[in-house]
Amino acid sequence: MDNLNEIIEKLITIAGNGNVLTDKEQLADYSHDETMGLQSFPDLVVKAENTYQVAEVLKLANRFNFPVVPRGAGTGLSGGAVPSSGGVVLSLEKMNRILEIDEENMMIVTEPGVITGVLQAEVEKKGLFYPPDPASLDSCHIGGNLAECAGGARAVKYGVTKDYVVGIEAVLPNGEIIKLGGKLLKNVVGYDLISLIVGSEGTLAVITKIVLKLIPLPKAKIDLLVPFDNYETSSATIVEIIKSKVVPAAIEFMDKESLRACAECLGRELPFPEAEAQILIELDGDDKEYLEKQAEMVGELCLEKGAKDVLVADTKANQDKLWEVRRKISESLKITGVLKVSEDIVVPINQMPTVLHDLQELSKKLNVKIVCFGHLGDGNIHVNLLKKQLTDDTWNRILPEAINGVFDITVAAGGTISGEHGIGLTKKKYLRRVLSEAEIDIMKQIKKTFDPNNILNPGKIFE
Ligand SMILES: Cc1cc2nc3c(=O)[nH]c(=O)nc-3n(C[C@H](O)[C@H](O)[C@H](O)COP(=O)(O)OP(=O)(O)OC[C@H]3O[C@@H](n4cnc5c(N)ncnc54)[C@H](O)[C@@H]3O)c2cc1C
Numbered sequence: 001m002d003n004l005n006e007i008i009e010k011l012i013t014i015a016g017n018g019n020v021l022t023d024k025e026q027l028a029d030y031s032h033d034e035t036m037g038l039q040s041f042p043d044l045v046v047k048a049e050n051t052y053q054v055a056e057v058l059k060l061a062n063r064f065n066f067p068v069v070p071r072g073a074g075t076g077l078s079g080g081a082v083p084s085s086g087g088v089v090l091s092l093e094k095m096n097r098i099l100e101i102d103e104e105n106m107m108i109v110t111e112p113g114v115i116t117g118v119l120q121a122e123v124e125k126k127g128l129f130y131p132p133d134p135a136s137l138d139s140c141h142i143g144g145n146l147a148e149c150a151g152g153a154r155a156v157k158y159g160v161t162k163d164y165v166v167g168i169e170a171v172l173p174n175g176e177i178i179k180l181g182g183k184l185l186k187n188v189v190g191y192d193l194i195s196l197i198v199g200s201e202g203t204l205a206v207i208t209k210i211v212l213k214l215i216p217l218p219k220a221k222i223d224l225l226v227p228f229d230n231y232e233t234s235s236a237t238i239v240e241i242i243k244s245k246v247v248p249a250a251i252e253f254m255d256k257e258s259l260r261a262c263a264e265c266l267g268r269e270l271p272f273p274e275a276e277a278q279i280l281i282e283l284d285g286d287d288k289e290y291l292e293k294q295a296e297m298v299g300e301l302c303l304e305k306g307a308k309d310v311l312v313a314d315t316k317a318n319q320d321k322l323w324e325v326r327r328k329i330s331e332s333l334k335i336t337g338v339l340k341v342s343e344d345i346v347v348p349i350n351q352m353p354t355v356l357h358d359l360q361e362l363s364k365k366l367n368v369k370i371v372c373f374g375h376l377g378d379g380n381i382h383v384n385l386l387k388k389q390l391t392d393d394t395w396n397r398i399l400p401e402a403i404n405g406v407f408d409i410t411v412a413a414g415g416t417i418s419g420e421h422g423i424g425l426t427k428k429k430y431l432r433r434v435l436s437e438a439e440i441d442i443m444k445q446i447k448k449t450f451d452p453n454n455i456l457n458p459g460k461i462f463e
Pocket of ligand 1: 073081136146151153201208
């Protein structure tokens, strides 16, 4: 970065001495997210404490022409928060206050650095519910969730982050502060800029305040863990459940290998270790009796379609145990898989049996370990390619073919290459597999309109 010392001095004036990091050891924490194999050091980190500071940092960036990479908790899985061109990482971690829980309007107003699980727990204390639940909810930030339009297990019934955002305050790349929407359930004035910024992966604006709508907290839930002896039967059963017009809150898929990795990391045996695939189904609602009937019906349907058993969890302690396993899978595969490349495909739900079958065939053909888990109920599966015992040469040779093979299967099923993790750095070279030149061109023009000097998170989404 040119003029580094002068820039540091000015940043200290804006954010205060303690909020500007220059030490290499401290910068290391901001040089990666949770994407395996990606690292790039920033020149500096600035921890903003308020919107004004965010705005001043961006004005300075335009003046001195340095990149600014917004960062939440750094749990991203496509490299969005990795400062691939150096410059300044702008951390929102200190903007971590819940500003208001408005019970009359059923809304929450929050800063972006609040941990999603904390936000959920706070609204639940008042009988309210913010449903989007990325498996990383104990560490990711609500601002990062907006930037990625995070999904989660409960998307089957409740949708994803964008379905709850009714207002944002954001700072444009030139430092101008804009306020979009508010505590409004309806709003059709002009283009929908909120929807444009949500999911824009920190490339169009820095989100500094958020208004989310909430719903009443369901009073009861029942979880079912259902083992199957193959992928196809498990996914075909889910299609049948959805056809039966029951809408579970969540339907998660976990294959044998992902559960084995998880058992190893948790250091305990998990239920049904012989099953090739397991489905975790969550039903929720207000009427406990009705819920029990639904659970019985779903359990019977599963057994009818070929499930080996049904384990019912109707206490919080048992439910938490099941979900602990599901949320631990990604990390466990990272620990046990030597090296993991994780794809995040999404297809129409009824295509899932074919897709899971074709992925197994691809694994056999290329002799590469493919492990699948994820949000089967909304068609979004995480396909993990594991290096395991392969030599570096073999791995590097077959990886491009394997990734393209996964995307061939996805596209043939009418799907797309990311359901929730975003494009970031890792998937941008595959954009043309699912977007036309005209579509990419419009997106690039939008970026240019927001950010003519290409200051904000450059090099992300587009090559
Ligand atoms: C174990 C594990 C499980 C996961 N499970 C899920 C899951 O179920 N569903 C899911 O959707 N994702 C999941 N993720 C991915 C990740 O947690 C989400 O993408 C999350 O939304 C990222 O939030 P973050 O605060 O960590 O953002 P970061 O990783 O810090 O940043 C992500 C992107 O958002 C931008 N950004 C961050 N804050 C702002 C802001 N205030 N304004 C503008 N841009 C900003 C960054 O520049 C970057 O491009 C998982 C990750 C892990 C490690």
